[in-house]
Amino acid sequence: MIEAAQRLQTVEEYYFSKKLREVRLLQANGKPIINLGIGSPDLQPPQKVISTLCESLKDESANQYQSYQGLPELREAMVSFYKEQFQVFLSPATEVLPLMGSKEGIMHISMAFLNPGDQVLIPNPGYPTYASVTKLLGAELVLYDLTEEQNWMPDLELLEKQDLSKVKIMWVNYPNMPTGAKATEGFFIRLVAFAKKHQILIVNDNPYSFILNDAPRSLLSIPGAKDVCLEMNSLSKTFNMSGWRVGMVLGKSDYINHIIKVKSNMDSGMFYGIQKGAIEALKCSKLWFVSLNNVYEERRKLVWELADSLNCTYDKGAAGLFVWAKTPAFLKSEEFVDLLLKEHDIFIAPGTIFGSQGEGYVRFSLCASTEVIEEAISRIK
Known part of the structure; x- marks a missing residue:
């Protein structure tokens, strides 16, 4: 055996x-x-997304291997979406990487930055994959409590009383799953300052911004955030495309390049038709x-x-x-x-x-x- x-x-x-x-x-x-x-x-999903997928199957390159970084027009659509929805300006060539869903991104980001013994700040309650991936890589979980009394926000002052010298990554998720809590701009400003002070990479997992939320917000909209933050997003909830497996990670080019090193050794590019459909989804009014x-x-x-x-x-x-x-x-x-x-x-x-x-x-x-x-x-x- x-x-x-x-x-x-x-x-x-x-x-x-x-x-x-x-x-x-x-x-x-x-x-x-x-x-x-x-x-x-x-x-x-939007009907034009399905139609575009079907039509794309006629393209000569539809069944070939695709770029690990996605079609240039998909990256353009992703950064245009962030510009229009969040007023965040990014380079389509160097500051965005399409993913086959956010769960893939959690693994790739963790593999790109964590060594065995590094510590990771993980929300409690939070998405279970943050913890499981951390364990699989031999890094150490440091849970931080979210409570109803704190509006399901981390107590940064309490965290600063701990030894944070081994912390490499902090996972946050706003609008929050499972609680539905919405982060304020003030909290994001304090979070970026916290990350800079302690040299921690903050990763905001942000797939719920447009569901029953009148104030969509990106962590990357905060001045200086790109120095210490990444953000993941997904088409799963926003465009009813969960089975399509389309997500993205956005941030500083140096960080994206580290993730590409992992991703390019672990999978191939996203199916052409799905990329074409995703482009249409991101153009929705x-x-x-x-x-x-x-x-x-x-x-x-x-x-x-x-x-x-x-x-x-x-x-x-x-x-x-x-x-x-x-x-x-x-x-x-x-x-x-x-x-x-x-x-x-x-x-x-x-x-x-x-x-x-x-x-x-x-x-x-x-x-x-x-x-x-x-x-x-x-x-x-």
């Missing part, structure tokens, strides 16, 4: 990978499961965002009603694709989720999969039709 690498002992199978097997088994046995646990958009958010706003009101019927509390000012809600005081997160699945055939995500600070919270996804959410409400009532 060939033994697995020791690094695998530091991580477990992704929660949703395991839990969805259970959900599928229940469905196979005839259970009418309503899945409000996953943030996979059920809506269609503001009408796209308005129509998309009208759908999500209607769904969110229904999820609020569902949460109310379950005696959960939540913040109506939060952004993003989810509703982060506090469970009734007498129930822990996973107990609440299992009870809901057992008694009502409704699956939601427990807050604890995002860290210990998620205990006492659950996450509802907006990636289901109004009819499905109304059915969930009727089951509870």
Whole structure:
């Protein structure tokens, strides 16, 4: 028997990978499961994106290997998008790198900058991949707590009381997943100053800016941010293209070049047709965002009603694709989720999969039709 690498002992199978097997088994046995646990958009991408993909298949180069750095016109579209939406000015030649989704970016960035023994500041609660990738690379996790009392923002003054000499990377994620908290410009200014003082690379994971958020913001818009910051973004949520696997990392050319060294040794270029479709998506007018958010706003009101019927509390000012809600005081997160699945055939995500600070919270996804959410409400009532 060939033994697995020791690094695998530091991580477990992704929660949703395991839990969805259970959900599928229940469905196979005839259970009418309503899945409000996953943030996979059920809506269609813009029609012109699909049409462009189909048309691109006729191009002579459609089936050839593509550049590791993406088509020049894709990089142009990405920086134009950042200029129009965030007033951030970047070079398409040197300051943006297309990714096959943000999860790939987390690995590539970590491999480009971390040595075994380096420390990484990771939010609690936060996206589990930040921690798992850090462990796989032999770096050390340093969790920083996010709390409702602090509006789910890191306490930078408290962090500065720690020994930060070994910290190489700090992951932040605003608008935040899972909580939906929105960062202020003032917080981003303090964050950049913190990074410069302690020579820490801040990486902002920013895929939720345009979902139910009236003030999209980029960390790179802060003066001096490019010296110490990178930002990732994705087309998955903004344009309903999660299965297409299109993301990007943006920042200083020196940092991007380090990431290219990793990426070019680990995969090939993105499929040509997907790149052509992504270019069209990034050209969408503001009408796209308005129509998309009208759908999500209607769904969110229904999820609020569902949460109310379950005696959960939540913040109506939060952004993003989810509703982060506090469970009734007498129930822990996973107990609440299992009870809901057992008694009502409704699956939601427990807050604890995002860290210990998620205990006492659950996450509802907006990636289901109004009819499905109304059915969930009727089951509870």
